[in-house]
Amino acid sequence: MELARANRLHIGIFGKVNSGKSSLINLLTNREVSLISDKEGTTTDSVYKNIEFGALGPVVLMDTPGLGDKTELGFLREKRSKKDLERADIVLIVISDxxxxxxxxIIKSLKKTPKIIAINKCDILSHEDKQKIYDKLKDLKIKIIEISVKENTGIEKLRSEIIKLKPEEEIQIFEGLAREKDLVLLVMPQDIAAPQKRLILPQAESIRELLDRNCLVMAVKLEEYEDMLENLKRPPNLIVTDSQVFKEVFEKKPKESKLTSFSVLFAKSKGNIKSYMEGVRAFSKINKDSKILIAECCAHAPATEDIGRIKIPKMLKKKFGEDLQVDFQSGAFLPDDISKYDLIIQCGGCMLTRKNILSRIDRADNLQVPITNYGLTIAYFKEILDKIVI
Known part of the structure; x- marks a missing residue:
């Protein structure tokens, strides 16, 4: 089965219109991945392509619309292109003048993201123009590679330097929580929101990692949870549940068993659990006049039992009043203006990269907007936040 896009490194290619980004991608991949043309603005929206990239393994190459298009549509394309910076684990900036x-x-906005500069069209750039570029970049500690996509020069060196920028490995889902031979019980309700004939990504990834850790893994629906506990020779070391049934699972779990949820696990492995825990404290300041944003990463049609669209808003309004403003945003990006919110409640983030989620958290932190996640929110309202493991 192909590795999910959310678990692949994202390499973003940025630069002005007609700087050679799409041609470069085709050379880096040895395939015609992107449409190329001498006409400016051929790439009208970001294009994502799953490929294998040497020692980096499976990655997503992001071919973005060019900077510098001064038309109204070009402005919108450029705005979208800059948003893609939030997704990129590695950024390649193509310069051609x-x-x-x-x-x-762009370079100065990427304080934490690994980046590299490719000076393209070196076969036709004058010595004076090259020197002007180097003079403007001299105070930046960034690797610069001279290339020519037309002459196919410098490409192998650029590919090698990109591979060297591989970020640190993501935190594993069960890091510090599950060891070899541990008995782990997964409680997975199969309600109307569950997809037919398949598991959702957090469940599938959890099972795979537990198997890789040589744990003893069992999965059960909530209805059979008690039966499973009665038939086990020893209590589970760890119970992982859907956040929606936190309370029900907690009330019947063995005293020795640790408890957490899939959403909390992903909050830790994909996000910044410290920021999320700080965000929970914001509930003490919420009132009927507050504004809360519920941020989903995937765009799906909400079901009648949808956790983000239905269940969490009900909890919020029951506690703080029906006049409480609760807004929704789905997809890879937060709204342009999040400063108006008193709290952001983020989903587990299984469909986005860790970099993408951390970019959301950093943006909220910089604006001093508290942010937390679904699992921690439900644990707070169920009054068991201090009784789960993180």
Whole structure:
């Protein structure tokens, strides 16, 4: 089965229109991944392509619309292109002339993201133009590679340097929680929101990692939870449940068994659990006049039992009043203006990369907007937050 896009490194290619980004991608991949043309603005929206990239393994290459298109549509494309920076684990900036103000803006905004610069069209750039580029980049500690997509030069060196930028491995889902031969029980309700004939990604990834850790793994629906406990020779070391049934599972679990949820596990492995825990404290300041944003990462049609669209809003309004404003946002990006919110409640983030989720958290933290996640929110309202493991 192909590795999920959310678990692949994302390499973002950024640069001005007609700088050679799409041609470069085709050379880096040895395939015609992106449409190329001498006409400016051929790439009108970000294009994502799953490929194998040497020692980096499975990655997603992001071919973004060019910077510098001054039309109204071009402005919207550029705005979208800059949003894609939130997704990129590695950024490649393609420069093809000495006017690099927009490229410098991107570089300076990427404080934590590994990045590299490719100076393209070196076969036709004058010595003076090259020197102007280097002068403007001299204070930046970034690797610069000279290339020519037309002549196919410098590409192998660039590929090698990109591979060297591989970020640290993501935190594993069960890091510090499950060891070899541990008995782990997964409680997985199969309600109307559950997909037919398959498991949702957090469940599937949890099972796979537990198997890799040589744990003893069992899965059960809530209805058979008590039966399973009665038939076990020893209590589970760890019970993982859907956050929606936290309370029911907690009330019947063995005293020795640790308890957590899939959403909490993903909050830790994909996000910043410290920021999320700080966000929970914001509930003490919420009132009927507050504004809360519920942020989902995947775009799906909400079911009648939807946790983000139905259940969490009911909890919020029951406690803080029906006049409480609760907004929703689905997809990879938060709204442009999040400063108006008193709290953001983020889903587990299984459909996005860790970089994407951390970018959301950093943005909220920088604006001093508290942010937490579904699992921690439900544990708080069920009054068991201090009784689960994180």
């Amino acid at each position: 000495p006017e690099i103000s927009e490229e410098l803006e």
